[in-house]
Structure formats: C-alpha cells, structure tokens
Amino acid sequence: MRYVIVVVGLIAVAVLAGMWQLSMQSTPANTVYGKAAIGGDFSLTDQHGEAFTQDNLKGHYSLLYFGFTHCPDICPTGLSTITNAMDELGTQADALTPIFVTVDPERDTQEVMAEYVANFHPRLVGLTGTAEQVKTIADAYKVYYSKSEQEGSAMGYTVDHSGYMYLMGKDGEYVAHFPHDISAKDLTAQLKQLIKP
Numbered sequence: 001m002r003y004v005i006v007v008v009g010l011i012a013v014a015v016l017a018g019m020w021q022l023s024m025q026s027t028p029a030n031t032v033y034g035k036a037a038i039g040g041d042f043s044l045t046d047q048h049g050e051a052f053t054q055d056n057l058k059g060h061y062s063l064l065y066f067g068f069t070h071c072p073d074i075c076p077t078g079l080s081t082i083t084n085a086m087d088e089l090g091t092q093a094d095a096l097t098p099i100f101v102t103v104d105p106e107r108d109t110q111e112v113m114a115e116y117v118a119n120f121h122p123r124l125v126g127l128t129g130t131a132e133q134v135k136t137i138a139d140a141y142k143v144y145y146s147k148s149e150q151e152g153s154a155m156g157y158t159v160d161h162s163g164y165m166y167l168m169g170k171d172g173e174y175v176a177h178f179p180h181d182i183s184a185k186d187l188t189a190q191l192k193q194l195i196k197p
C-alpha cells in the first residue's frame with residue numbers, strides 16, 4: 001500500500017513538472033502578447049478609396065505598422081526601415097504587403113494617406129477610416145494611441161502611440177512583431193526566416 005502511494009505520488013510530480021515545462025514553453029521571453037491575442041476583424045479604406053478588411057490580409061504575408069502622417073520622426077523612420085527591408089528581401093518581398101494604418105483619421109484622410117505612402121515603398125498600402133473603425137483595428141492589434149495637445153505648436157496636436165510592426169501570415173493570423181526601432185538589417189533577416197514560400 002505504501003509502495004502504491006509512493007508510485008502515485010511520483011507520477012503526480014512528473015505530470016506537474018511536465019505541465020510546468022509546457023507552460024514555460026508557451027511564453028517565450030521575447031513575445032509580448034499571446035498568439036491569438038493580436039489581430040481580428042476590421043474595416044478600413046485604402047489610399048485609393050477601396051474598402052480594405054481583414055480578408056485583404058489573406059493569401060500573402062502582411063506587415064502592419066500603426067502611426068500618423070504628422071509624426072515627426074518615429075513613423076517615418078519605421079516606414080523607411082520597412083521600405084529598406086522590402087528592397088533587401090528581393091523577390092521574397094513579393095509575398096509581403098507592407099501596410100501603414102493611421103491612428104489619426106481626423107487629419108489622415110484618404111488623400112493625405114495617398115500622398116504620404118507614395119514617399120516610401122510603391123507597394124505600401126495606407127489605411128484610414130472613421131475614428132470608430134480605427135479604434136476597432138487598434139484594439140484588435142493592442143495598439144495604444146492618444147491625442148495630446150501641444151501648446152503653441154503649428155501642428156495643433158500630436159498623437160502618442162505604440163510602435164510595433166506586426167507580421168501576419170497568409171491566413172491573416174499573427175506570426176510575429178518587431179519594435180519600431182529595429183534596424184533594416186535585422187528586420188530583413190527575421191522576415192527572410194519567417195516568410196515561407
């Protein structure tokens with residue numbers, strides 16, 4: 001009887017250790033959010049005035065980046081990094097659609113977005129919408145943004161926002177994310193590994 005209790009106890013310890021290991025594996029240190037937590041339905045308008053929804057992410061990889069056209073340095077730097085990575089990827093870039101989503105729909109109209117994205121990669125998609133539509137996609141991608149008034153500034157106001165790039169797979173599901181200040185070299189290297197034919 002005592003032997004049975006010891007065996008059962010050992011099995012219980014082994015099972016618990018196994019579960020602990022699994023739970024550790026599912027949360028790698030460099031991942032901020034769970035896999036299922038990023039992404040979801042949205043409905044926006046691209047720089048040509050065409051409807052653009054979650055379904056438009058399917059069939060190819062997408063790299064989504066959130067910001068606003070009045071952003072003085074962080075957004076343009078991130079978009080330049082994406083543009084450089086697209087160029088470095090060569091033919092592999094054909095499988096990737098870079099997308100810039102505004103968090104300032106008040107000023108970033110379709111026309112403003114069209115003019116802005118043309119400064120970067122020719123395949124860069126610019127998305128805008130109503131304040132509510134932008135809120136929906138920002139919530140889905142866990143993007144923080146907040147309007148803040150700047151006293152005496154000619155720009156009127158700025159928008160504080162989080163700056164991650166999100167790689168979504170061919171099924172439109174989350175694959176990985178990168179910080180806005182990643183170098184073009186590092187972004188290219190990561191995308192080369194993650195983008196499968």
Ligand code: NI
Pocket residue numbers: 067068071072073074075076161
């Ligand atoms: Ni910005």
